[in-house]
Amino acid sequence: MTIQKLSEDMLTDSEARLRGILETAVDAIITIDERGIVEPFNPASERIFGYAAHEVIGRNVNMLMPPLYSEAHDSYIANYLKTGVKKIIGIGREVIGQCKDGSTFPMHLSVSEVRLGERRLFTGIVRDLTEQKNLEKQVLQTERLATIGKMAAKVAHEIRNPLSSISLNAELLEDEIGGYDSANTAEAKTLLKAMIAEIDRVTALTEEYLQFSRLPEAQLAKGNLNQAIEEIVIFLRHELAQKKIELECHLQNMLPEVRFDRVQIRRALLNIIRNAIDAMPKGGKLKIETEKKDNKAVIHIEDTGLGIPVDEIEKIFEPFFTTKDFGTGLGLAIVQQIVAEHGGEIFCKSKIGSGTTFSIIIPIKRGE
Amino acid sequence: MQNKSILIVDDEASIRESLQKVLSKAGYLTVTASSGDEALALLSTQSVDIVLSDLKMPNGDGIELLKNVKKKFADIEVILLTGYGTIETAVEAMKAGAYDFITKPPKKAAVLSAVERALERQNLAQENKYLKAQLGKSVDFTDMIGSSPAFRKMLDMIDRLAPCFQRF
Numbered sequence: 001m002t003i004q005k006l007s008e009d010m011l012t013d014s015e016a017r018l019r020g021i022l023e024t025a026v027d028a029i030i031t032i033d034e035r036g037i038v039e040p041f042n043p044a045s046e047r048i049f050g051y052a053a054h055e056v057i058g059r060n061v062n063m064l065m066p067p068l069y070s071e072a073h074d075s076y077i078a079n080y081l082k083t084g085v086k087k088i089i090g091i092g093r094e095v096i097g098q099c100k101d102g103s104t105f106p107m108h109l110s111v112s113e114v115r116l117g118e119r120r121l122f123t124g125i126v127r128d129l130t131e132q133k134n135l136e137k138q139v140l141q142t143e144r145l146a147t148i149g150k151m152a153a154k155v156a157h158e159i160r161n162p163l164s165s166i167s168l169n170a171e172l173l174e175d176e177i178g179g180y181d182s183a184n185t186a187e188a189k190t191l192l193k194a195m196i197a198e199i200d201r202v203t204a205l206t207e208e209y210l211q212f213s214r215l216p217e218a219q220l221a222k223g224n225l226n227q228a229i230e231e232i233v234i235f236l237r238h239e240l241a242q243k244k245i246e247l248e249c250h251l252q253n254m255l256p257e258v259r260f261d262r263v264q265i266r267r268a269l270l271n272i273i274r275n276a277i278d279a280m281p282k283g284g285k286l287k288i289e290t291e292k293k294d295n296k297a298v299i300h301i302e303d304t305g306l307g308i309p310v311d312e313i314e315k316i317f318e319p320f321f322t323t324k325d326f327g328t329g330l331g332l333a334i335v336q337q338i339v340a341e342h343g344g345e346i347f348c349k350s351k352i353g354s355g356t357t358f359s360i361i362i363p364i365k366r367g368e
Numbered sequence: 369m370q371n372k373s374i375l376i377v378d379d380e381a382s383i384r385e386s387l388q389k390v391l392s393k394a395g396y397l398t399v400t401a402s403s404g405d406e407a408l409a410l411l412s413t414q415s416v417d418i419v420l421s422d423l424k425m426p427n428g429d430g431i432e433l434l435k436n437v438k439k440k441f442a443d444i445e446v447i448l449l450t451g452y453g454t455i456e457t458a459v460e461a462m463k464a465g466a467y468d469f470i471t472k473p474p475k476k477a478a479v480l481s482a483v484e485r486a487l488e489r490q491n492l493a494q495e496n497k498y499l500k501a502q503l504g505k506s507v508d509f510t511d512m513i514g515s516s517p518a519f520r521k522m523l524d525m526i527d528r529l530a531p532c533f534q535r536f
Contacts (some may be wrong), residue, residue, distance in 0.1 A: 149532045160472045161380055167473040168386035172393070203473055210451075 016350055028126035032061045048107075048128050050100035061124075066098045083122070089113050089122070097126065105130045142235065145337065148319045149213035152330075156206035156213070163206070165198045205328055212319070212330045218261035218341035225289055225297055225362070226251040228262055232269050235290065246284030251290045256364050258297045260342055268338040271331040272301050272358050277355060278324065279305025292364070296337075299360045307352040316348060372487055373397040373414075377407045377421035378449070387420065390476050391483065404433035409440055410503065416487050420479070422455065431464055438465040443493070445486035449474060484501040 022029055028045035032038050038061050041053040044059045049056070049064055055302030056063065076087060092110030099105065106129040116123045158210045172191050217340060276286055276298050284304035291298050308316060315321045317336045322329035342362050350356035371493050372376065373395050376387045383398045399414060401407035403425055410416075419437055423430035434446045445467040450457060458469050468482040 157451045161383065164449075165380070165382035165386040166474040168383075168390055168476060171384070171476040172389055175393070199473070320488075 004283040005334055022108065026127075028128075029123060030056075030064075030126065031114075031121055032070050033121055034077065034081060036060045036062060036074060039121070041245060045126070048081075048099075048126060049097065052292045053082065055100075058321050060322060064097055066096055066104050077122075097128075102106070106133050109183075115238045119318065132323040134273075144286055145319065152319075153213035153293070159202065159206050161333070163199060163202060167196070167203075170196050171359070175312075180322055201326070208328045208330050212334050218264050219336070220259040220261055220342070221276060222259050223262060224255070224257055225260065226255055226298065228260070228265055229269065229288060229290065232266055232273070236273060238271075239277070240286065243277055243280070245277060246283075246285045248285060249289075252292060255292055258362050258364050259364060264338045269299070269301070270333040271335050272360075275331065276303035276305060279307075294299065295362075295364050297362045297364055299362075300357055301360075302355060302357040303355070304355040307354060307357055308348070308350040309352060313348060313350055317346070371397065372417045373399065374409060374420055374483060375407060375416045376418065376420045377399045377402070377404065377425070377430070379403060383422070383449075387474075387479065389491070390479055394473070394483075402434070404494050407433055408440075409447055411444070414440075416444060417490060418483055419444055419446045420483070421446065421448055423448045423461070425527040428529065431461060432463065434464050434466055436527065445490050447486055474536075482490065485491055 022040060022042040025044050028048045029042045030038060030045050031040050035090075038059060041051075041056045043053075045056075046053055051064075060074075060123070062073045065073060080086065080089070086154050088109065089111045090113075092108060095109050097106060097107040108127045108129055109124055111122050111124045114123060151242060170192060174189070174196070177188050178191065222357065229249070229251060233247065237247070244352075280303055281287075287300070289300040289302070291300075299314040312321075312323065317332050318329075319333040320329035321333075331352050336346055339360055339362070344360060346361070346364040347359045348356065349359075372389050376384050376391070376398060378384045378387070379402050381402070384402070388398045388400060399410060399416065401410050404421075407419065407421065411419075419433070421430045421433055430448050430450075431437070434448065437444055437446055446465065447468045447470060448461050448466050448472050449472055451472050461469055469488045470478050470482055
């Protein structure tokens with residue numbers, strides 16, 4: 001065997017290994033030249049960015065970045081080649097990537113530099129951080145909710161004690177005045193009635209705070225979601241008719257049973273439906289649908305109400321966010337908490353002037 | 369309801385005073401205590417029919433007081449007041465022997481009706497106890513005049529049937 005043959009064999013061997021790594025890596029591995037032109041684009045890159053390799057190879061890598069980053073990218077390379085100051089090479093940092101469909105995602109990028117004779121190549125390893133970020137966000141949200149819950153409980157409790165004597169004293173005063181029926185006491189009686197009504201309102205508010213803070217763990221039992229929805233619909237029929245809201249129900253017949261807490265799901269649906277009713281002050285249409293999608297049971301609640309502005313839609317599940325005059329801002333936060341307790345998810349789509357749809361997704365456990 | 373006495377236990381003076389006014393206006397005698405310990409000390413020197421206590425107090429909570437009251441003064445009915453009525457605490461309180469459970473802020477009507485119902489039950493229990501004691505007194509037919517077999521048989525039957533009527 002000649003030395004040349006041996007070195008050729010070694011090269012093929014090392015190439016095969018390299019290809020193996022590129023093809024099986026979980027992370028996207030993308031190599032670019034000095035001009036930013038993409039050379040190899042491994043299968044993980046295809047999966048993460050949604051492009052086929054041939055759509056990217058030979059084009060500038062900035063097609064994988066949102067506009068703001070892509071504009072800066074060329075100058076980064078140029079700057080590095082000129083000054084040798086490393087901003088990312090060998091360090092790695094978090095940046096934003098852009099998929100074929102235009103959606104963006106957080107990613108960790110580390111770049112290494114390879115010199116091939118006169119050529120300088122840069123290899124970027126991209127790790128998709130979407131899941132990690134979501135998890136972090138969830139943990140943060142859970143912690144936040146727990147803190148808010150504790151605070152709400154403390155505040156509500158502290159308010160309920162003084163409220164007790166205020167409430168009883170107001171009633172005693174009412175009795176007191178009640179004994180003297182004259183024109184002079186009429187005004188006093190009206191004022192007292194207003195006070196007692198406000199006391200009742202504060203009581204109801206603290207009730208909701210406490211409910212939020214002490215939402216008990218869901219007691220999951222196998223059951224029929226459609227049936228639970230029908231019960232609520234019967235309960236609300238009168239109210240809907242009164243508010244001139246037409247009801248349309250499409251409950252899928254073959255919806256498999258799921259494990260859920262009847263009381264809590266009922267409360268969640270009631271909260272959403274009450275919001276829908278409030279969003280249709282002049283009447284409208286409320287549509288409730290259920291369907292089986294993949295291995296999940298989905299409930300859609302659609303109204304033809306005012307709709308939620310784009311800048312508010314992100315905040316609707318945040319505790320204490322409210323647009324109502326007398327709301328606690330806890331209704332949807334409670335709904336989200338309940339859905340999460342069921343291992344499910346909730347989504348909201350809305351369009352100003354045409355209405356809002358909430359979709360609750362509850363997993364159907366395997367074998368059920 | 370006259371002369372029935374109610375012990376109000378709450379660490380907050382303003383609540384004690386309001387409850388006291390509500391109950392005394394309704395014709396009850398009232399005493400107050402600001403803690404479970406104070407309440408127990410009072411109960412050993414004074415006769416009380418109903419205890420109306422806060423569930424959460426800095427020195428010993430209402431459940432503890434409830435258990436002590438039930439142990440030492442079984443006839444006294446206890447009503448608990450709570451800042452928030454969770455099913456768990458309600459069940460715990462009922463298991464420990466509370467008669468009723470009122471959430472704060474209480475309505476006057478809720479307090480009065482809970483007290484009335486507790487007194488009613490106490491009344492029934494006392495009556496029941498009295499009747500049982502009456503029935504328990506053995507009636508001896510041996511001195512009864514008459515010795516015909518039929519009469520003796522009837523007396524025997526009365527003797528055997530008597531316990532069945534205790535429940536009425």
